[in-house]
Amino acid sequence: MTRLLRLNSVxxxxxxxxxFLWIRLVGGFEGVAGLAAARPLQVVMMLGxxxxxVLIRFFRWQFLMRHAGSRLIERPSLLIYLASLVGTATxxxxxxxxxxxxxxxxxxxxxxxxxxxxVIERLMDVLALSLLAGIVAGAWWMRGxxxxxxxxxxxxxxxxxxxxxxxxxxxxxxxxxxxxxVMLDAFALSLAAWTATxxxxxxxxxxxxxxxxxIESLRVFASSVLMGxxxxxxxxxxxxxxxxxxxxENAGVSLTDAFLVVSLVRLATVGATLLIGAVCLxxxxxGAKSVSSGDAxxxxxxxxxxxxxxxxPHVWEHLLERxxxxxxxALPKPGEAGKGLDxxxxxxxxxxxxxxxxxxxxxxxIATNLAAQARxxxxxxxxxxxxxxxxxxxxxxxxxxxxxxxxxxxxxxxRVAFAEVARxxxxxxxxxxxxxxxxxxxxxxxxGYVFPLLKKIDEGIEWWIExxxxxxxxxxxxxxxxHFTFMPDFVPSFMMKxxxxxxxxxxxxxxxxxxxxxxAVLKRDASWAPAVDRxxxxxxxxxxxxxxxxxxxxxR
Numbered sequence: 001m002t003r004l005l006r007l008n009s010v011x012x013x014x015x016x017x018x019x020f021l022w023i024r025l026v027g028g029f030e031g032v033a034g035l036a037a038a039r040p041l042q043v044v045m046m047l048g049x050x051x052x053x054v055l056i057r058f059f060r061w062q063f064l065m066r067h068a069g070s071r072l073i074e075r076p077s078l079l080i081y082l083a084s085l086v087g088t089a090t091x092x093x094x095x096x097x098x099x100x101x102x103x104x105x106x107x108x109x110x111x112x113x114x115x116x117x118x119v120i121e122r123l124m125d126v127l128a129l130s131l132l133a134g135i136v137a138g139a140w141w142m143r144g145x146x147x148x149x150x151x152x153x154x155x156x157x158x159x160x161x162x163x164x165x166x167x168x169x170x171x172x173x174x175x176x177x178x179x180x181x182v183m184l185d186a187f188a189l190s191l192a193a194w195t196a197t198x199x200x201x202x203x204x205x206x207x208x209x210x211x212x213x214x215i216e217s218l219r220v221f222a223s224s225v226l227m228g229x230x231x232x233x234x235x236x237x238x239x240x241x242x243x244x245x246x247x248x249e250n251a252g253v254s255l256t257d258a259f260l261v262v263s264l265v266r267l268a269t270v271g272a273t274l275l276i277g278a279v280c281l282x283x284x285x286x287g288a289k290s291v292s293s294g295d296a297x298x299x300x301x302x303x304x305x306x307x308x309x310x311x312x313p314h315v316w317e318h319l320l321e322r323x324x325x326x327x328x329x330a331l332p333k334p335g336e337a338g339k340g341l342d343x344x345x346x347x348x349x350x351x352x353x354x355x356x357x358x359x360x361x362x363x364x365x366i367a368t369n370l371a372a373q374a375r376x377x378x379x380x381x382x383x384x385x386x387x388x389x390x391x392x393x394x395x396x397x398x399x400x401x402x403x404x405x406x407x408x409x410x411x412x413x414x415r416v417a418f419a420e421v422a423r424x425x426x427x428x429x430x431x432x433x434x435x436x437x438x439x440x441x442x443x444x445x446x447x448g449y450v451f452p453l454l455k456k457i458d459e460g461i462e463w464w465i466e467x468x469x470x471x472x473x474x475x476x477x478x479x480x481x482x483h484f485t486f487m488p489d490f491v492p493s494f495m496m497k498x499x500x501x502x503x504x505x506x507x508x509x510x511x512x513x514x515x516x517x518x519x520a521v522l523k524r525d526a527s528w529a530p531a532v533d534r535x536x537x538x539x540x541x542x543x544x545x546x547x548x549x550x551x552x553x554x555x556r
Contacts, residue, residue: 035208035264042207046268049196049203054085054273056193059449060124060186062460064117067182068173070109074452074460080106083284085277088270093122093229102284116173119160120186126153126226128190132198133222136215142223149226157183197269198222201244204264210257212248220247221265241266296407297366300346303456304369308347310455314493318500319485323434323519324353326482327400330432330521334358338397343386343421344404346370348379364389386417391424393530399425400432406462414463415474419530422475427526431476432519437483438464440514446488455489470520475528483507483515 058081065072080102087095100114127150134146161177176182201217212220224247228240241262248258300307311319327350331337337359342351345363347370354361364384365371371381384390386401386408399421408414421431438444444464452460470478486506491499507515 035260035267037209038204038207038264042203043264043268046200046203046207046265047272049200050269050272053193053197054082054276056189056196057121058082059445060189060193061117061121062449063189064120064176064182064186065109065114067176067179068113068117070103070107070113071461072103072107072109074449076106077103077460078453079280079284082276083281085273086281088277089274098281113173116160116163117176120157120177123153123156123160124186124190125194125229126150126156127187128194129222129226129229131191132194132218133226136219136222138219146223146226149230194222194225200265200269201248201261204261204268205253205257207264208257208260210253210261212251212253212261216251220244220251223247296409297368299459300367301369304367304373306456307370307373310457311489312491312493314496315487315489315491318487318496319517320349320353322485323402323517324350324357326434326484326519327354327432328357328359330430330480330519331359331398334360338426339395340398340400341389341391341396341424343399343401344407345374345379345381348374348377348381350400350402351379352377386420387413389420389424393423394426394429396424396429397426398430398432400434402434403436405433406435406464408463411463414465418473418476422473422524422528423530425524427524429524431522431524433465433470433522434517434519435465437513437515437518438466440516443514443516451489467518467520470522473522475525475530476522477525478520478522480521482519482521483512483517484519485516486511486514487516 058078061081062072062074062077065077080099083102084096084099087093087098089095096118097115100109100111100118103109103114104111130146130149130153134143134150137143137146157177161174165174195218198218198221199214201220202212202214203217205212205217221244224240224244227243244262244265245255245258248261249255253261303310308316331340334357340354340359340361342348342354342361342363345351345365346367348363351361351363351374362380362382363371363374364382364386365374366383366385368383371383374381382390386404405414405417408417425431436443436447438447447458447464448460448462452458467478467481470476470481484507485503487499487503506512
């Protein structure tokens with residue numbers, strides 16, 4: 001870590017020298033003063049597009065790392081990603097390797113994995129920029145050059161696979177390179193990121209009162225960034241800018257105006273990126289943490305006081321009423337339902353709502369602070385884990401879990417939790433699952449990558465459960481799946497009425513399976529028996545005799 005920081009400092013100073021020399025060669029600091037006349041609106045738009053590009057590329061990083069077998073908690077991963085952007089000011093971007101060092105320190109991911117993904121990212125950038133530049137190239141020979149760069153990047157991906165295998169990188173990294181769907185998704189994110197910034201030249205020109213058509217902007221930006229990057233100069237300094245100036249001159253822009261336009265573009269892209277990177281690097285170095293366990297009990301205890309504020313009250317109340325109504329519809333009448341368990345009860349909202357309807361429900365919660373709040377609200381809560389329920393065999397009539405199972409640490413833990421639920425249910429007993437529906441690819445992207453940055457409930461390491469997986473659960477038979485609501489969690493209160501009207505209409509159409517949530521109802525198979533005979537607390541005293549474990553789950 002120390003060696004990488006020193007290397008980055010030296011390379012960053014080298015980049016500063018290159019910047020100084022480039023400014024002197026193309027007009028000096030007096031010419032830069034003309035940037036003061038730039039219109040603020042266009043400058044803000046440019047900074048917004050730069051932020052969008054960086055964020056999309058971060059999502060690509062998370063996506064590739066996840067498929068390489070490393071699920072990174074999203075917020076600290078974003079800080080590390082932003083801090084590593086100072087590496088763009090180093091020759092051949094080698095300084096970005098500091099990202100791998102921080103990732104290893106924070107999450108325990110081997111360098112050979114993170115560096116393999118970093119190289120894949122760079123090749124994806126070449127693929128995207130060469131395609132964009134080739135599409136809008138004015139001359140046939142330029143299209144040919146871009147096609148060669150594109151093919152070279154494809155070959156590069158195969159070479160990375162060979163080096164990864166030789167370096168002993170995980171087999172998951174190699175499978176990432178062999179999966180066409182993963183590579184296509186990463187390429188789509190790369191295209192989206194670079195297309196967002198490709199219109200910087202037009203915006204910069206407009207800010208300075210100069211006209212540059214959008215197609216010309218795309219051509220100049222994509223080709224100059226690509227060619228400049230391939231020179232291996234720090235952030236393409238002295239090469240990307242010079243190439244852009246030459247192309248703008250060929251398009252009829254004067255040398256002085258071209259210099260100002262390119263300088264504004266570089267400030268709004270490279271300059272802004274380096275400033276953000278330097279601030280985040282300083283923050284990270286001063287407060288970097290050790291390896292993270294990713295323990296959900298720890299996480300939800302940390303946010304217990306903010307837990308109720310993660311959703312707007314009108315959204316929370318609507319979803320609570322809807323989910324409780326669906327749970328009740330899947331159960332016998334209150335007098336006939338018997339005893340039920342809220343698995344991962346959180347604040348106990350569902351317990352209280354069902355109790356008002358006449359059902360006998362108690363909760364189990366692994367997060368101490370959440371359990372304490374539920375008890376203060378009047379809920380009977382046991383300290384417990386889904387991986388070892390403190391109840392006797394066949395002691396419960398129904399169990400439900402609302403937004404819990406995807407917080408378990410892996411698929412094996414989910415299988416254990418299902419087996420535990422099957423064990424404690426009486427034959428014919430009901431297990432009701434409310435989960436996020438990730439069949440819709442847009443919503444899957446939102447929940448997997450955007451939502452963890454906006455809200456603290458999810459961390460970006462969740463294991464989503466698709467309804468089809470529930471067809472093969474041992475001891476439990478899937479009897480029904482209900483899809484409901486298309487309403488996003490950020491709908492303002494004044495929009496609720498029209499949004500709910502649209503919501504009800506969508507639920508009646510063929511789009512229903514692509515809803516935001518689903519409820520699955522499973523019944524305990526009468527012939528199934530647990531593989532291991534375990535002893536638990538008395539069913540009349542469900543919390544006694546239980547000792548805490550490190551299992552990961554809680555309720556939304």
